[in-house]
Amino acid sequence: MSETNSDRQRRGDRESAFYLFTQQRLPACKPVLTPPWVITIYFLVGFIFVPVGLFTLRASHSVVEIEERYDIECVPSQFRNDKVSYIQDDSVPKNCSLLFKVDKYMKAPIYIYYQLENYYQNHRRYVRSRSDQQLLHGRNFHGTSYCQPLESSNNRPIVPCGLIAWSLFNDTFTFIRGKALLKVNRTNIAWKSDRDHKFGKNVYPFNFQNGTWIGGGKLNPRIPLSNQEDLIVWMRISALPSFRKLYGRIEEDLDVGDYVVVQLMNDYNTYSFGGKKKLVLSTSNWLGGKNDFLGLAYVFVGSSSLTVAIVFMLLHLRSQR
Amino acid sequence: MKKLVEFPMKPNHRTRQHLWVAAKELGFEFYERTQTSISLYEFDLSGKKVERSYELLNILEFSSSRKRMSVIVRNEEGKLLLLCKGADSVMFERLAKNGQEFAEQTKEHIEEYADAGLRTLVLAYREIDEEEYVKFNEEFTEAKNVVSADREEMIEEVAEKIERELILLGATAVEDKLQNGVPECIDKLAQAGIKIWVLTGDKMETAINIGFACSLLRQGMKQVVINSETPENKALEKSGDKTAAAAAYKASVIQQIAEGKQLLASSNENSEALALIVDGKSLTYALEDDVKDSFLELAIGCGSVICCRSSPKQKALVTRLVKTKTGSTTLAIGDGANDVGMLQEADIGVGISGVEGMQAVMSSDIAIAQFRYLERLLLLHGHWCYRRISSMICYFFYKNIAFGFTIFFFEIYASFSGQAVYNDWFLSLYNVFFTSLPVIALGVFDQDVSSRLCLKFPLLYQEGIQNVLFSWLRIVAWAFNGVLSATIIFFFCIRAMQHQAFRKGGEVAGLEVLGATMYTCVVWVVNCQMALSITYFTYIQHLFIWGGIILWYIFLMAYGAMDPNISTTAYKVFIEACAPAGSYWLLTLLVLVTSLLPYFAYSAIKFRFFPMYHEMIQWIRSDGQSDDPVYCQMVRQRSLRHTTVGYTARFEAKSRSSKEGGEGHR
Numbered sequence: 001m002s003e004t005n006s007d008r009q010r011r012g013d014r015e016s017a018f019y020l021f022t023q024q025r026l027p028a029c030k031p032v033l034t035p036p037w038v039i040t041i042y043f044l045v046g047f048i049f050v051p052v053g054l055f056t057l058r059a060s061h062s063v064v065e066i067e068e069r070y071d072i073e074c075v076p077s078q079f080r081n082d083k084v085s086y087i088q089d090d091s092v093p094k095n096c097s098l099l100f101k102v103d104k105y106m107k108a109p110i111y112i113y114y115q116l117e118n119y120y121q122n123h124r125r126y127v128r129s130r131s132d133q134q135l136l137h138g139r140n141f142h143g144t145s146y147c148q149p150l151e152s153s154n155n156r157p158i159v160p161c162g163l164i165a166w167s168l169f170n171d172t173f174t175f176i177r178g179k180a181l182l183k184v185n186r187t188n189i190a191w192k193s194d195r196d197h198k199f200g201k202n203v204y205p206f207n208f209q210n211g212t213w214i215g216g217g218k219l220n221p222r223i224p225l226s227n228q229e230d231l232i233v234w235m236r237i238s239a240l241p242s243f244r245k246l247y248g249r250i251e252e253d254l255d256v257g258d259y260v261v262v263q264l265m266n267d268y269n270t271y272s273f274g275g276k277k278k279l280v281l282s283t284s285n286w287l288g289g290k291n292d293f294l295g296l297a298y299v300f301v302g303s304s305s306l307t308v309a310i311v312f313m314l315l316h317l318r319s320q321r
Numbered sequence: 322m323k324k325l326v327e328f329p330m331k332p333n334h335r336t337r338q339h340l341w342v343a344a345k346e347l348g349f350e351f352y353e354r355t356q357t358s359i360s361l362y363e364f365d366l367s368g369k370k371v372e373r374s375y376e377l378l379n380i381l382e383f384s385s386s387r388k389r390m391s392v393i394v395r396n397e398e399g400k401l402l403l404l405c406k407g408a409d410s411v412m413f414e415r416l417a418k419n420g421q422e423f424a425e426q427t428k429e430h431i432e433e434y435a436d437a438g439l440r441t442l443v444l445a446y447r448e449i450d451e452e453e454y455v456k457f458n459e460e461f462t463e464a465k466n467v468v469s470a471d472r473e474e475m476i477e478e479v480a481e482k483i484e485r486e487l488i489l490l491g492a493t494a495v496e497d498k499l500q501n502g503v504p505e506c507i508d509k510l511a512q513a514g515i516k517i518w519v520l521t522g523d524k525m526e527t528a529i530n531i532g533f534a535c536s537l538l539r540q541g542m543k544q545v546v547i548n549s550e551t552p553e554n555k556a557l558e559k560s561g562d563k564t565a566a567a568a569a570y571k572a573s574v575i576q577q578i579a580e581g582k583q584l585l586a587s588s589n590e591n592s593e594a595l596a597l598i599v600d601g602k603s604l605t606y607a608l609e610d611d612v613k614d615s616f617l618e619l620a621i622g623c624g625s626v627i628c629c630r631s632s633p634k635q636k637a638l639v640t641r642l643v644k645t646k647t648g649s650t651t652l653a654i655g656d657g658a659n660d661v662g663m664l665q666e667a668d669i670g671v672g673i674s675g676v677e678g679m680q681a682v683m684s685s686d687i688a689i690a691q692f693r694y695l696e697r698l699l700l701l702h703g704h705w706c707y708r709r710i711s712s713m714i715c716y717f718f719y720k721n722i723a724f725g726f727t728i729f730f731f732e733i734y735a736s737f738s739g740q741a742v743y744n745d746w747f748l749s750l751y752n753v754f755f756t757s758l759p760v761i762a763l764g765v766f767d768q769d770v771s772s773r774l775c776l777k778f779p780l781l782y783q784e785g786i787q788n789v790l791f792s793w794l795r796i797v798a799w800a801f802n803g804v805l806s807a808t809i810i811f812f813f814c815i816r817a818m819q820h821q822a823f824r825k826g827g828e829v830a831g832l833e834v835l836g837a838t839m840y841t842c843v844v845w846v847v848n849c850q851m852a853l854s855i856t857y858f859t860y861i862q863h864l865f866i867w868g869g870i871i872l873w874y875i876f877l878m879a880y881g882a883m884d885p886n887i888s889t890t891a892y893k894v895f896i897e898a899c900a901p902a903g904s905y906w907l908l909t910l911l912v913l914v915t916s917l918l919p920y921f922a923y924s925a926i927k928f929r930f931f932p933m934y935h936e937m938i939q940w941i942r943s944d945g946q947s948d949d950p951v952y953c954q955m956v957r958q959r960s961l962r963h964t965t966v967g968y969t970a971r972f973e974a975k976s977r978s979s980k981e982g983g984e985g986h987r
Contacts, residue, residue: 239818
């Protein structure tokens with residue numbers, strides 16, 4: 001019997017996408033974790049991850065990093081027992097000198113970081129103690145209540161307000177190699193988006209660090225905030241209690257055997273809360289700074305995956321159904 | 322086939338419709354009815370077709386206690402006729418002494434019909450004289466107009482007075498064919514481990530016949546019949562002593578139950594199934610408080626239970642008894658108004674819409690069109706729904722635990738001050754945008770076993786009954802998986818993005834970069850975990866799972882492009898900071914694979930060495946052996962309980978007995 005029109009239409013309906021959808025008969029692929037597939041996948045993971053891990057590890061090893069802690073060293077011996085009063089006493093000279101020995105060739109640009117530890121920039125009250133609008137628009141902006149208690153002093157608004165700006169890091173470093181001063185580039189150390197869009201070009205510091213308590217560095221009131229790169233870098237909250245922030249770049253190469261003398265001003269108070277201060281010189285490559293973890297983790301995961309693949313294969317072959 | 326003209330009365334009872342058709346075939350066509358008259362085409366004595374109308378005076382309605390109905394009509398010559406039809410048990414009692422001319426033959430006919438599984442009716446009539454009628458009418462109208470609780474009883478009493486001294490006309494039998502596919506459906510359900518009881522209003526013989534027809538009863542099964550209609554008991558009842566009769570009935574019921582239980586205990590050794598058949602009258606006594614526990618014990622031990630002549634109330638009471646005492650889930654399925662009580666009492670009531678009207682459908686939880694659809698409803702949709710809901714709930718907890726624990730772990734490093742590692746909008750939109758659609762795909766569309774195979778392996782249904790997919794162990798295991806994923810994500814991210822620079826330009830990772838990276842990892846891990854735990858991918862699953870991940874990246878870019886007032890810490894975080902950084906992508910890949918490897922290993926080992934029933938079926942299918950009968954039989958044999966009803970069981974019993982017989986002969 002030949003198909004009638006209604007039969008044909010019904011068959012067409014049955015193959016329409018809507019019908020398939022409502023009858024839950026959509027074309028599907030149904031992968032099943034059979035042993036051959038599992039073993040293949042584990043081997044694949046192993047064969048990809050181990051080389052990637054080794055490559056990453058090599059990149060990490062090729063970064064040269066020199067790190068020196070200076071907050072204890074730079075305290076003169078008579079103040080070693082009472083570092084807090086040392087740091088708070090303005091009459092005591094705070095200059096200090098460090099010696100860095102370069103063991104491996106460091107190619108420019110070499111990044112200078114100051115590293116702080118046990119410093120909780122990620123504390124909730126600290127994080128919110130700022131006013132982004134004020135940073136963009138200046139002292140005419142009045143919604144700065146989050147900056148309390150550093151919103152105003154002597155009945156005048158503080159620009160930039162808040163705890164983050166108030167605690168600005170103010171140790172300074174100069175670098176001397178041999179006889180010559182190393183030129184340190186202190187521009188372009190902040191994120192471009194911060195400079196261009198978060199800190200106003202017409203906003204100047206006002207009434208800053210004028211109160212009884214000094215938290216950190218002072219700001220030049222004639223430079224607009226968008227050019228105050230130290231402030232911008234500092235105000236980019238760090239994630240963990242131990243962090244580095246970019247201080248500047250050395251645009252020259254450092255050879256093996258070079259000695260770099262660092263003259264620093266140990267102004268910043270980390271002694272009240274048991275923090276640490278370190279100075280770091282580091283090169284960087286596509287991976288960033290020196291951290292073996294990514295490479296090691298890849299190698300570890302890759303090799304355990306290979307192990308599991310082999311074990312699984314043996315177990316599977318041994319107990320055939 | 323000729324299309325039937327519509328039955329001119331509503332509601333049409335199936336038996337009435339069949340009788341009407343039969344009468345029509347014989348030449349007596351009922352074609353019209355008004356409020357007061359009935360008109361038919363009849364053959365008169367000379368064989369000519371004439372039109373006759375009868376004045377309808379009273380209708381004495383059917384009730385399940387009276388088990389009969391009558392009409393009083395006046396024909397064209399003015400004669401008053403009482404026409405009565407009803408069940409043979411009540412009709413034979415009302416016959417006049419001289420109206421029993423064909424009583425013996427009729428009784429034989431009725432036995433034959435019942436043996437064949439047909440529904441029987443006895444017809445009788447009487448001529449009434451005017452006075453009697455007038456008196457009756459008065460009393461009847463009075464009774465009908467009474468507004469009190471005994472209205473029914475008063476009507477019955479009046480009807481009782483006139484419905485006697487009848488002259489037997491004969492008996493009719495209507496074949497109540499089983500619907501299409503009923504035996505197969507019952508077989509499948511029995512294989513699935515579902516116990517099937519039949520509660521019907523039919524006679525015992527009809528019910529037993531139907532039982533054989535759908536293989537609930539088998540030739541080899543021992544039948545335990547609880548029928549208290551012994552001659553002694555009947556005599557006691559006739560004698561009028563109600564209390565003594567009741568006591569006698571009850572005693573015999575209790576005795577028969579005890580005998581049945583003995584039989585049950587002794588037959589447990591040879592695993593021959595028992596069938597319990599209970600009469601409606603005995604059921605009244607068996608359901609009394611002091612007897613019902615032992616009755617239920619007996620019933621549970623039997624392979625199948627048939628309650629015949631049960632009233633709607635008894636159906637409901639039996640259902641309630643099973644539900645409350647055994648604690649198992651009960652499903653009642655019926656198609657008539659007399660099943661309404663049972664449907665509402667059971668945990669799930671399934672109504673069959675059809676010729677008997679829509680009362681069953683209206684009081685049911687689920688309505689289907691034919692009995693055999695029950696198979697698909699339970700074995701296919703029931704199994705799928707169970708799997709979908711349990712997977713969905715476990716997965717939902719998993720993904721939120723994975724997300725929440727990363728936030729919690731961060732607090733360890735933020736001196737527990739409550740600072741969230743993610744941007745506010747990331748937090749809010751997690752469950753809405755980036756991880757919601759895959760859950761919907763799982764809960765609505767997932768199929769672990771295809772529809773064809775679900776019906777082929779009814780034992781899959783046991784997964785739901787034994788609650789293997791939603792046990793506490795599984796829930797806790799998923800939660801643990803969430804914690805493990807969160808741990809790996811968090812600690813890998815902070816260890817890889819520590820204080821050193823993360824990009825070529827020497828930039829360090831601040832809170833926003835870490836947050837964006839960790840969130841990316843969470844979204845990847847959670848979505849890919851979904852991809853690992855399902856085995857059914859249509860375009861919908863692909864769209865939702867990979868779409869969710871892509872949506873996250875799009876969102877990052879779009880949100881990051883908005884004004885810093887709105888996007889606060891996420892301003893340009895992806896485009897400027899994360900995307901150009903090689904370590905960001907490497908870290909995402911590492912975290913993704915590491916978080917999923919434990920689950921992958923567990924799942925692979927379980928599938929290979931300790932597969933669950935649905936996994937075995939998936940393996941068969943992927944091996945391409947799903948049509949191999951031997952293989953399928955082997956898989957089926959892993960079942961724990963062997964079935965005792967259904968035609969599969971019948972064949973097995975036959976083959977077993979013939980094998981034993983064969984061995985005996987050797």
